[in-house]
Amino acid sequence: xxxxxxxxxxxxxxxxxxxxxxxxxxxxxxxxxxxxxxxxxxxxxxxxxxxxxxxxxxxxxxxxxxxxxxxxxxxxxxxxxxxxxxxxxxxxxxxxxxxxxxxxxxxxxxxxxxxxxxxxxxxxxxxxxxxxxxxxxxxxxxxxxxxxxxxxxxxxxxxxxxxxxxxxxxxxxxx
Amino acid sequence: xxxxxxxxxxxxxxxxxxxxxxxxxxxxxxxxxxxxxxxxxxxxxxxxxxxxxxxxxxxxxxxxxxxxxxxxxxxxxxxxxxxxxxxxxxxxxxxxxxxxxxxxxxxxxxxxxxxxxxxxxxxxxxxxxxxxxxxxxxxxxxxxxxxxxxxxxxxxxxxxxxxxxxxxxxxxxxxxxxxxxxxxxxxxxxxxxxxxxxxxxxxxxxxxxxxxxxxxxxxxxxxxxxxxxxxxxxxxxxxxxxxxxxxxxxxxxxxxxxxxxxxxxxxxxxxxxxxxxxxxxxxxxxxxxxxxxxxxxxxxxxxxxxxxxxxxxxxxxxxxxxxxxxxxxxxxxxxxxxxxxxxxxxxxxxxxxxxxxxxxxxxxxxxxxxxxxxxxxxxxxxxxxxxxxxxxxxxxxxxxxxxxxxxxxxxxxxxxxxxxxxxxxxxxxxxxxxxxxxxxxxxxxxxxxxxxxxxxxxxxxxxxxxxxxxxxxxxxxxxxxxxxxxxxxxxxxxxxxxxxxxxxxxxxxxxxxxxxxxxxxxxxxxxxxxxxxxxxxxxxxxxxxxxxxxxxxxxxxxxxxxxxxxxxxxxxxxxxxxxxxxxxx
Amino acid sequence: xxxxxxxxxxxxxxxxxxxxxxxxxxxxxxxxxxxxxxxxxxxxxxxxxxxxxxxxxxxxxxxxxxxxxxxxxxxxxxxxxxxxxxxxxxxxxxxxxxx
Numbered sequence: 001x002x003x004x005x006x007x008x009x010x011x012x013x014x015x016x017x018x019x020x021x022x023x024x025x026x027x028x029x030x031x032x033x034x035x036x037x038x039x040x041x042x043x044x045x046x047x048x049x050x051x052x053x054x055x056x057x058x059x060x061x062x063x064x065x066x067x068x069x070x071x072x073x074x075x076x077x078x079x080x081x082x083x084x085x086x087x088x089x090x091x092x093x094x095x096x097x098x099x100x101x102x103x104x105x106x107x108x109x110x111x112x113x114x115x116x117x118x119x120x121x122x123x124x125x126x127x128x129x130x131x132x133x134x135x136x137x138x139x140x141x142x143x144x145x146x147x148x149x150x151x152x153x154x155x156x157x158x159x160x161x162x163x164x165x166x167x168x169x170x171x172x173x174x175x
Numbered sequence: 176x177x178x179x180x181x182x183x184x185x186x187x188x189x190x191x192x193x194x195x196x197x198x199x200x201x202x203x204x205x206x207x208x209x210x211x212x213x214x215x216x217x218x219x220x221x222x223x224x225x226x227x228x229x230x231x232x233x234x235x236x237x238x239x240x241x242x243x244x245x246x247x248x249x250x251x252x253x254x255x256x257x258x259x260x261x262x263x264x265x266x267x268x269x270x271x272x273x274x275x276x277x278x279x280x281x282x283x284x285x286x287x288x289x290x291x292x293x294x295x296x297x298x299x300x301x302x303x304x305x306x307x308x309x310x311x312x313x314x315x316x317x318x319x320x321x322x323x324x325x326x327x328x329x330x331x332x333x334x335x336x337x338x339x340x341x342x343x344x345x346x347x348x349x350x351x352x353x354x355x356x357x358x359x360x361x362x363x364x365x366x367x368x369x370x371x372x373x374x375x376x377x378x379x380x381x382x383x384x385x386x387x388x389x390x391x392x393x394x395x396x397x398x399x400x401x402x403x404x405x406x407x408x409x410x411x412x413x414x415x416x417x418x419x420x421x422x423x424x425x426x427x428x429x430x431x432x433x434x435x436x437x438x439x440x441x442x443x444x445x446x447x448x449x450x451x452x453x454x455x456x457x458x459x460x461x462x463x464x465x466x467x468x469x470x471x472x473x474x475x476x477x478x479x480x481x482x483x484x485x486x487x488x489x490x491x492x493x494x495x496x497x498x499x500x501x502x503x504x505x506x507x508x509x510x511x512x513x514x515x516x517x518x519x520x521x522x523x524x525x526x527x528x529x530x531x532x533x534x535x536x537x538x539x540x541x542x543x544x545x546x547x548x549x550x551x552x553x554x555x556x557x558x559x560x561x562x563x564x565x566x567x568x569x570x571x572x573x574x575x576x577x578x579x580x581x582x583x584x585x586x587x588x589x590x591x592x593x594x595x596x597x598x599x600x601x602x603x604x605x606x607x608x609x610x611x612x613x614x615x616x617x618x619x620x621x622x623x624x625x626x627x628x629x630x631x632x633x634x635x636x637x638x639x640x641x642x643x644x645x646x647x648x649x650x651x652x653x654x655x656x657x658x659x660x661x662x663x664x665x666x667x668x669x670x671x672x673x674x675x676x677x678x679x680x681x682x683x684x685x686x687x688x689x690x691x692x693x694x695x696x697x698x699x700x701x702x703x704x705x706x707x708x709x710x711x712x713x714x715x716x717x718x719x720x721x722x723x724x725x726x727x728x729x730x731x732x733x734x735x736x737x738x739x740x741x742x743x744x745x746x747x748x749x750x751x752x753x754x755x756x757x758x759x760x
Numbered sequence: 761x762x763x764x765x766x767x768x769x770x771x772x773x774x775x776x777x778x779x780x781x782x783x784x785x786x787x788x789x790x791x792x793x794x795x796x797x798x799x800x801x802x803x804x805x806x807x808x809x810x811x812x813x814x815x816x817x818x819x820x821x822x823x824x825x826x827x828x829x830x831x832x833x834x835x836x837x838x839x840x841x842x843x844x845x846x847x848x849x850x851x852x853x854x855x856x857x858x859x
Binding site: 015019022023026027029030031035038039042045046049052053056057058060061064065068069072073076077080081083084103104105107108109111112115116119120122124125139140143144147148151152155158159161162163165166167169170 | 762763764766767771773774775776777778779780782783788791793796799802806807809810811812815819821826827828829830831833838839840841
């Protein structure tokens, strides 16, 4: 699929819808007690994000998000949730100790306020005039394998390390 | 400068021995110690011709010290003090050599010699310091060395107690002296001895207090008999020849500025102390304690002389007493060495036959004590008596003291040397070696020849010739002395007698016991209260510090509760705080 | 659509995720919240990439996804291990590393 840039109003509509779904799903994921419900809510949020990527001209990333993030990572998460069997009983939303009370939500609120303030006050960057490349994937590949070659190699090593680590950890016999 | 060398040589010796004495043997350290003192003697002797020829004084300004007028490292030697310096160095050197033999086998001999040299340096400082503060530094140092040397045999509790007693009683005098010096600073504006004018009675009394303590006069005399716990050479040097004479030296040096009334009081105190101590000496059965009380008595006579302004008499007696008392002490030391420390004179006897050379030296000293010519003691006591002619009450006390002194001198010589031995240790005694004999003989000879030389005017001690005393005084003194000696010999030639009638005298008239029941418990109570107060305060402070640290740490510990979510919250809060800070900037 | 809008959405998602991390006691729920934070960052990068006319932002998001995959893998392995020891994934129970 080509990188599609929608019209101003179309993009606004997509943002409104997908963004709204994303926000709601995210809130739900955070606030639900049942980890399974959280996982599934997050998956929905990820899908919404994928749509947003698409509208932002990142078609490849749209595919990767669905295939890798929603499709592999979340599947893994759900798998483990079910493996551990909802931890025997309903886990509390806010545990007894330590009594953090509203500390968490308040800090998060402060965080959002600060970020929002920074965002709003930031100078407006002029939109680019250059047309997006015709072959999006090729352009992406060009950046990835030339400018970011070293991080690319490192990332593959990282994945290898994580693979081995996960196997080792999961294999350990409990004493 | 030569004068600085006088003080610097023994000081350097002391430092060297303190640092390296541990690597040196007995003879080496003793030789170094004696050698340093002899360098001092040589330096003083080198300056003697110049001083004697032109009079005045030799000045040696060394360095600035305190921002108080006159308080500098500044030495000054005049003719008067020249005699003192020569006496101190000569006697100290001989005693140092004697110590090499006496302290053979003593494991701490190197620190002994280091303390000895330091003592000599400090004593010389008292004699040649130009100002009261430098003198006081020497004053304190001799007190310290006295403490170190009395308590040299650390393992003996009696020695340690005696050292403390000496130090504490001297401290009382030192405190008075120091306050006196402060008054001098505020009243006179300078501490330079040559520039001090007339002092008030208060200041004079305070300074006299310092002299009384250091010279073991009434009422601060009780430390000296106990100080006999130290090695005998120490007793000879510090508690006969030099340190106890520091008070006299002080009175000689600032006798002018001191108030005349106070000086007269000093004379009276000296005379009373002299007679009282002499009677106590007659009742003692411990060989060294006889000599200790004798020293108190003789120094009292020096105080009397200085108090009436007879500088020459005081000085002459100071030097002659140093010679004969040191002879007596070294002789006593040899007796102890020979009889394996038999110190009770009731159990001695017959030493004349077994240790003839020691006996000769001792007898020479005894002649000086009894004031029988040709010993110098006769002439010096003559001088003192002559100075007191216009004060009959003093004269009587002096003559009585002389008589009693002759009596107990005879008693001592008879019981120890002339009667037959009364114990195994006495009968198996043998003469000590040359190292110990030679200094004794040297001092004895000095006693004998000095008197003759001075009387004949051959040696000028610098403050005028012997006052021409009326001949009847000399005759009277001699008669009294001879009579007393005869009485002593006759009474004791059969051995010890029943002396219960002298019991009160033996205890020093109960003064020491009185102090022990009143002043000492008071001091101990104050000290204990202060210690408790200090300890309690210290405890409280430490407690506070500890409790604060503990509560702070247990508060801080709660951060590390092990609860993951608490950590997360803190992390997040920290990040938010950083963000806030940056956005505000 | 101005960049600020996307950024605000990203900030919102990020804050939500942060709250979730602190709020939830369940280890798996925590992981989910962390993932949410990562995604918020991704959104910001992609939006910035579009605004600045460079593909670098998208490439960075790509890497974020790769790292997230690795992290989830190892993290879940740890959770399983902890669950085996304590028979629970309540993180408050795993508080032995305390001072």
